[in-house]
Amino acid sequence: GGAIIVWSLLQPSPGKIEVPPPTDIAPTTEIKLPPNIPREYTELSPENQRAVEGYYNSALVAAEKAQWEDALWNLKKLRELISYYKQSQELYESYTKRFKEKQLEETQKRAAKTEQADLARYLQEGTDYLSEGNFDLAADAFNQAITIDPTNGLAKKGLRAAEYKVRDVGQLPPE
Numbered sequence: 001g002g003a004i005i006v007w008s009l010l011q012p013s014p015g016k017i018e019v020p021p022p023t024d025i026a027p028t029t030e031i032k033l034p035p036n037i038p039r040e041y042t043e044l045s046p047e048n049q050r051a052v053e054g055y056y057n058s059a060l061v062a063a064e065k066a067q068w069e070d071a072l073w074n075l076k077k078l079r080e081l082i083s084y085y086k087q088s089q090e091l092y093e094s095y096t097k098r099f100k101e102k103q104l105e106e107t108q109k110r111a112a113k114t115e116q117a118d119l120a121r122y123l124q125e126g127t128d129y130l131s132e133g134n135f136d137l138a139a140d141a142f143n144q145a146i147t148i149d150p151t152n153g154l155a156k157k158g159l160r161a162a163e164y165k166v167r168d169v170g171q172l173p174p175e
Contacts, residue, residue, distance in 0.1 A: 041085060048081050056085060063091070068099035119148045126158040130167050138162040 041049060055078035062070035075092045078085060122145035129138035139162035145155035157169040166172055 041082060044082060052078050052081050052085055055081075056088065059088075059091065059095070063095060063098075066098075066102070068095050068102055071095045072099060115148055119145055119152070122148070123152070123154050123158070126155070126162075127169070130158060130161050130169070133165075133167055135162040135165050 041052065044052065055074040059071045059074035059078070062068075062074060072092065072095050075088055075095065078088055079092070122141045126138045126141035126145060129135070129141060139159060142155045142158035142162060145152055146159070149155065154169065157172055160175075161167070161169045161172055164172065
């Protein structure tokens with residue numbers, strides 16, 4: 001009888017599949033959905049209705065004064081309360097366009113001011129180099145000035161003065 005027991009211990013048991021023990025599953029985190037944004041003005045509470053009207057009117061007032069950043073801020077606050085209100089979507093797009101145009105215009109004005117400052121500096125440097133007799137540096141400075149303003153008379157005269165090695169543009173011979 002002992003041989004049968006040994007034999008059965010050596011044989012694999014039929015249909016038994018090893019299943020790994022379950023791993024620790026992270027606890028499910030609760031997903032919080034944003035509160036539903038009311039689709040209609042009438043769904044808002046009375047204080048939110050007043051807030052929406054206030055933001056809308058403030059945006060219009062700011063736009064009349066071309067204060068695009070303020071107008072956009074008010075419309076953004078309005079849209080946090082309700083997605084669509086009167087012409088808020090169209091106004092937001094329009095004000096964004098105007099805001100970007102204003103930024104571009106201000107950037108161009110700053111660039112023009114910088115360019116004028118550079119022009120004045122090059123003209124001064126050129127004149128100083130001429131008076132020192134440093135004609136090569138004077139020519140370089142006047143060339144820089146002409147690059148900024150090709151019609152600048154002082155820059156043209158300064159170049160001629162450097163070419164003729166004259167220390168003062170007032171002493172240039174007539175063309």
